[in-house]
Amino acid sequence: MKPYYEQVYDVVLNIPQGRVTTYGRIATYLGLSNPRMVGYALKNLPMFSDVPAHRVVNSSGELSGRLNFSLPTEMEEKLISEGISVTNHRILRLDKYIWNPIH
DNA sequence: GGATTGACGTCTG
DNA sequence: GCAGACGCCAATC
Numbered sequence: 001m002k003p004y005y006e007q008v009y010d011v012v013l014n015i016p017q018g019r020v021t022t023y024g025r026i027a028t029y030l031g032l033s034n035p036r037m038v039g040y041a042l043k044n045l046p047m048f049s050d051v052p053a054h055r056v057v058n059s060s061g062e063l064s065g066r067l068n069f070s071l072p073t074e075m076e077e078k079l080i081s082e083g084i085s086v087t088n089h090r091i092l093r094l095d096k097y098i099w100n101p102i103h
Numbered sequence: 104g105g106a107t108t109g110a111c112g113t114c115t116g
Numbered sequence: 117g118c119a120g121a122c123g124c125c126a127a128t129c
Contacts, residue, residue: 004125023111034124039110044127058111065110107129114122 005041011101015055018082019099022059029101043068054078061094
C-alpha cells in the first residue's frame with residue numbers, strides 16, 4: 001500500500017486536461033477521513049514534479065492554493081489555457097469541469 | 104509529549 | 117448565502 005500522499009499524486013495525475021477535481025472528492029475516493037490531508041499532500045509536493053496540482057480546487061471552485069505555487073499567476077493561465085473559465089481566482093461552471101476519480 | 108497549524112468539508116443557525 | 121463551530125490526520129515547534 002502506497003503512502004497516502006503518493007495515492008493523492010496518483011489521483012491528481014489521472015485528472016484529464018480541461019478538468020478539475022476537489023480536495024473532498026480525492027479524500028473520499030482514497031478513503032481519507034480528512035480532506036485536509038489532501039491539501040497537506042499537495043503542499044508537500046516536490047517542486048519538480050509532473051503532478052498537475054493546479055487542477056485541484058476546493059468545493060467552491062476557488063484556487064485556494066494558488067499562493068503556495070511558485071508562480072500563482074501561471075497557475076491561472078494554465079487552467080485558462082486548458083479551456084477552463086477562471087475569474088477572480090475562481091472557476092466558473094465548476095460543475096461543468098468537475099471530474100470524479102472513480103470514472 | 105502537548106499545542107499549533109494547515110492547498111478543506113460538512114453541519115447548523 | 118454567509119458565518120461560526122467541529123472534525124480529522126500529519127507535520128512542525
